[in-house]
Amino acid sequence: MFDRIIESISKKIEGRRINIMEVCGTHTMAISRYGIRQLLPSGINLISGPGCPVCVTSLNDIDHIIEIIKDYELTVFTFGDLIRVPGTRSSLMLEKSKGKDIRICYSPMDALDFAALNPSRDVMFISIGFETTTPISSVLAKKAKDMDLKNFYIYSSNKLVIPALKTIISDKSINIGAFLLPGHVSAVIGSRPYGFIAKEHGIACVISGFGPKDILDSIDIILNAAFYAKTSEVIIQYRSVVRPEGNETALQYIYDVFEKEDAVWRGLGTIPKSGLTLKEEFISLDAKDRFKVKKIKSIENAACRCGDVLKGIIKPDECRLFSKKCTPNRPLGPCMVSSEGSCAAYFKYERNIAYQVT
Amino acid sequence: MAFNEKTIQMHHGDGGFKTSELIDELILKYLGNDILRDLDDSAVFKSKSDILSYTTDSYVISPIFFPGADIGRLSVCGTVNDLSTSGSVPAYLSLSLILEEGFAIDDLKTILKSIKETSKEAGVKIITGDIKVVPRGLADGIYINTSGIGFIKNGRILSSKNIHEGDLIIINGTIGDHGLAVLSQRKEFDFKTSLKSDCAPLNNMIAEIMAASKGIRSLRDATRGGAATVLIEFSKKSKKTFNIFEEKIPIKEESIGICDFLGLDPLYIANEGKMIIIVSKDDSKTVLDILRANKYGKDSAVIGQVGQDSDGLVLYNTVMGTKRMLDVQYSEQLPRIC
Amino acid sequence: MCIAVPAKICSINGTNAEIEYCGIKKNIDITLLPDAKKGDYVIVHAGFAIQIIDKDEAAITLDELKDHV
Numbered sequence: 001m002f003d004r005i006i007e008s009i010s011k012k013i014e015g016r017r018i019n020i021m022e023v024c025g026t027h028t029m030a031i032s033r034y035g036i037r038q039l040l041p042s043g044i045n046l047i048s049g050p051g052c053p054v055c056v057t058s059l060n061d062i063d064h065i066i067e068i069i070k071d072y073e074l075t076v077f078t079f080g081d082l083i084r085v086p087g088t089r090s091s092l093m094l095e096k097s098k099g100k101d102i103r104i105c106y107s108p109m110d111a112l113d114f115a116a117l118n119p120s121r122d123v124m125f126i127s128i129g130f131e132t133t134t135p136i137s138s139v140l141a142k143k144a145k146d147m148d149l150k151n152f153y154i155y156s157s158n159k160l161v162i163p164a165l166k167t168i169i170s171d172k173s174i175n176i177g178a179f180l181l182p183g184h185v186s187a188v189i190g191s192r193p194y195g196f197i198a199k200e201h202g203i204a205c206v207i208s209g210f211g212p213k214d215i216l217d218s219i220d221i222i223l224n225a226a227f228y229a230k231t232s233e234v235i236i237q238y239r240s241v242v243r244p245e246g247n248e249t250a251l252q253y254i255y256d257v258f259e260k261e262d263a264v265w266r267g268l269g270t271i272p273k274s275g276l277t278l279k280e281e282f283i284s285l286d287a288k289d290r291f292k293v294k295k296i297k298s299i300e301n302a303a304c305r306c307g308d309v310l311k312g313i314i315k316p317d318e319c320r321l322f323s324k325k326c327t328p329n330r331p332l333g334p335c336m337v338s339s340e341g342s343c344a345a346y347f348k349y350e351r352n353i354a355y356q357v358t
Numbered sequence: 359m360a361f362n363e364k365t366i367q368m369h370h371g372d373g374g375f376k377t378s379e380l381i382d383e384l385i386l387k388y389l390g391n392d393i394l395r396d397l398d399d400s401a402v403f404k405s406k407s408d409i410l411s412y413t414t415d416s417y418v419i420s421p422i423f424f425p426g427a428d429i430g431r432l433s434v435c436g437t438v439n440d441l442s443t444s445g446s447v448p449a450y451l452s453l454s455l456i457l458e459e460g461f462a463i464d465d466l467k468t469i470l471k472s473i474k475e476t477s478k479e480a481g482v483k484i485i486t487g488d489i490k491v492v493p494r495g496l497a498d499g500i501y502i503n504t505s506g507i508g509f510i511k512n513g514r515i516l517s518s519k520n521i522h523e524g525d526l527i528i529i530n531g532t533i534g535d536h537g538l539a540v541l542s543q544r545k546e547f548d549f550k551t552s553l554k555s556d557c558a559p560l561n562n563m564i565a566e567i568m569a570a571s572k573g574i575r576s577l578r579d580a581t582r583g584g585a586a587t588v589l590i591e592f593s594k595k596s597k598k599t600f601n602i603f604e605e606k607i608p609i610k611e612e613s614i615g616i617c618d619f620l621g622l623d624p625l626y627i628a629n630e631g632k633m634i635i636i637v638s639k640d641d642s643k644t645v646l647d648i649l650r651a652n653k654y655g656k657d658s659a660v661i662g663q664v665g666q667d668s669d670g671l672v673l674y675n676t677v678m679g680t681k682r683m684l685d686v687q688y689s690e691q692l693p694r695i696c
Numbered sequence: 697m698c699i700a701v702p703a704k705i706c707s708i709n710g711t712n713a714e715i716e717y718c719g720i721k722k723n724i725d726i727t728l729l730p731d732a733k734k735g736d737y738v739i740v741h742a743g744f745a746i747q748i749i750d751k752d753e754a755a756i757t758l759d760e761l762k763d764h765v
Binding site: 002032033034035036038039079080081083084104105106107110212327328329339340347348349350351 | 546547619620621676677678679680681682683685688689692693694
Binding site for chain 3: 136240249
């Protein structure tokens with residue numbers, strides 16, 4: 001079924017080497033789940049970058065959220081992804097087991113609906129995600145304001161993909177030859193914001209869908225762009241969903257509600273203008289403003305190498321904690337605890353791959 | 359005399375007049391049989407075999423009524439199916455009910471009716487039981503414990519020790535139906551689906567294939583933790599590598615849909631009417647034909663083959679033709695956005 | 697970073713729409729797609745539609761997006 005594409009890829013790489021970084025947790029999972037690396041010729045090195053918003057949520061944010069939950073009587077809504085992420089001293093799951101009212105939602109609208117039905121209860125929605133998810137938080141903020149809800153708050157930890165890509169590109173310890181760009185973030189932001197990657201840095205980039213054929217197609221296109229056509233355009237493989245202009249309504253929602261601020265990415269450090277905070281006119285919804293807590297000291301595990309994993313400098317199994325002290329059962333860092341973190345995906349699907357040789 | 363109270367009260371569990379009234383006028387009305395009616399402290403019965411199998415399980419599911427079944431049917435099927443995996447014929451069950459103060463009698467009647475009908479279908483009798491009532495706020499309405507006794511016929515005990523390299527691995531139908539049917543009812547997901555729990559007593563179907571084939575090696579019930587968990591356990595117990603083929607695993611389209619919405623892996627979602635059956639290659643066609651003719655095995659399929667000796671490894675052959683291992687689930691799957 | 701499914705809009709009621717995917721029906725929010733119409737296919741993420749799928753390009757993509765398990 002995929003022999004033709006694999007053959008084309010093998011022909012195109014022909015003795016060369018290239019590092020291809022994907023920056024979307026869903027791509028990370030798909031590549032591991034389908035064993036894509038096993039199909040690729042040895043010259044192609046697929047690296048997982050900082051594409052998982054849960055993984056890059058700062059330790060201080062997790063600690064801050066937990067401190068708020070401890071100090072105030074709240075109903076908290078969160079995406080399932082965040083519940084097991086370890087803070088310095090606790091996690092949302094641990095706080096839930098101690099009796100705190102923490103609920104997992106599929107859609108953040110649940111948080112708004114709950115707040116509307118329970119006016120005597122303060123409700124906090126933990127807003128994480130890249131541009132795929134941020135417009136949804138914006139819709140919530142606007143609706144809450146229109147409804148004049150006095151008990152609904154957003155803890156904003158949303159982030160922007162482009163500044164992270166710029167950081168990766170400027171880090172000379174990583175030699176990225178091409179990017180496999182996220183499909184659904186791009187559905188919102190379009191292909192234009194990535195233009196500088198190809199034009200200014202000569203790095204090939206393809207916006208890819210999520211099926212195994214999409215990913216292989218995209219790698220084939222990348223090799224063509226990197227070694228043959230040497231195009232300075234961003235190529236859209238996921239043409240059914242991604243337009244150059246993206247979703248302008250969704251983008252306007254983001255601009256109307258949020259403004260950029262410097263943000264700490266767990267493992268990467270501070271990236272300027274890479275985070276989003278609620279604008280002044282939405283301050284009444286800002287959980288950080290409403291629920292003040294004492295200063296928190298966040299202490300990273302010194303041996304944790306999630307940062308190097310997120311930058312693609314090392315593979316998960318090159319971290320000495322991997323599968324020994326750090327496992328999905330006892331995760332020490334976000335890359336292992338998030339279900340689409342690089343380490344979790346590698347542990348679940350690619351560990352012990354030598355067994356497959358018969 | 360008809361039992362005319364509307365809800366369970368604390369006095370129904372105090373062992374006195376009200377408890378007797380509940381048992382005589384309600385429990386026995388649905389579940390009464392020659393042994394149970396004696397209401398002795400312990401049930402006495404003749405053994406049908408030298409070798410017995412024995413199991414117990416507790417049921418704390420919420421919600422107690424879900425598409426396709428309820429906690430009553432579940433409590434019979436779970437124990438009957440566990441007994442069947444050893445190759446025994448399930449015969450007698452105990453039934454312990456822990457009821458929350460305020461529990462609706464109409465709901466209890468529905469559950470008792472389910473227990474009665476499912477026991478009849480499985481050919482088992484409830485021969486002893488117990489009732490306790492706990493204060494409001496505990497027991498989530500109702501908790502049930504059942505234990506069961508089965509008899510091994512002709513000394514034929516199924517065991518993972520019988521498994522050989524080359525044996526085929528069969529499942530009797532689609533995966534994830536139960537867990538996803540229950541999940542789909544959660545208000546926050548707002549899914550409209552026709553998915554139903556697959557909760558079913560499989561002992562009659564098992565008896566048919568046991569009678570037709572000496573090549574049935576071992577059986578396992580794929581409940582909590584899903585098909586993946588039972589394959590991993592099976593592989594470890596038998597000390598053999600299991601080769602599983604993704605494209606052969608039966609799954610309903612709606613199950614794929616819910617899993618795609620929520621980011622779940624159907625291999626780890628609970629089933630309540632699915633067995634993993636290891637059978638010799640020679641007998642596999644006969645067994646498959648019998649399973650497919652049974653209403654609980656219409657979608658039966660060969661999903662893999664037993665490989666070489668190992669410490670226990672499940673090798674998953676993906677639709678791409680690549681291989682990866684199937685790992686244990688470290689924590690409950692939760693809906694995700696990433 | 698984006699669990700999402702391609703779904704068909706069966707009906708619209710203001711900013712809500714009933715969509716269908718793999719035989720599952722569900723209500724979602726279409727605030728972010730004011731031009732969405734009944735019969736359109738959309739990408740659904742966390743209960744919201746975030747982009748309309750181009751049907752001409754979609755024929756292959758939809759099959760592959762369903763190509764799981």
